[in-house]
Amino acid sequence: MIKNILIVDDDPVQIRFLSERLSHNGYQVVSALEAAEGLQLAMDQQPDLILLDVMMPIINGYNFCHLLKFQKDKKNIPIILVTARDDEEDIKIGMEMGADAYIVKPVEIKSLIHTIKLLETKGQERL
Numbered sequence: 001m002i003k004n005i006l007i008v009d010d011d012p013v014q015i016r017f018l019s020e021r022l023s024h025n026g027y028q029v030v031s032a033l034e035a036a037e038g039l040q041l042a043m044d045q046q047p048d049l050i051l052l053d054v055m056m057p058i059i060n061g062y063n064f065c066h067l068l069k070f071q072k073d074k075k076n077i078p079i080i081l082v083t084a085r086d087d088e089e090d091i092k093i094g095m096e097m098g099a100d101a102y103i104v105k106p107v108e109i110k111s112l113i114h115t116i117k118l119l120e121t122k123g124q125e126r127l
Helices: 012-024 035-045 061-069 088-096 109-126
Strands: 004-008 028-032 049-052 079-083 101-104
Touching (some): 004 012, 004 035, 049 109, 061 079, 061 088, 079 109
Parallel strands (some): 004 049, 049 079, 079 101
């Protein structure tokens, strides 16, 4: 069951928006403003799901996703890329890097919750 969500985004307004909405829907949220910090949190805390921005300095979301999915004990953590990049090529790259879903900003909370629940169901099927 997905309960703990890590949000990695360099926009504090986006983090606050998502954190408030997800907390209101019963999720526990931790966040990071940069990818390196987010990777460390993912390694240390084993979140149930990660919401990940693509356009971040130093380590972008694609590289973050790729790095995490190559960790044997972390590869099953679902990652939803949440980004303003909406070209088909961007979506293709995200999925090739290991993302489990791709949501374009601005985020519609009902759609995000629906996607989280779909990934939760998909994860339970693996058991």
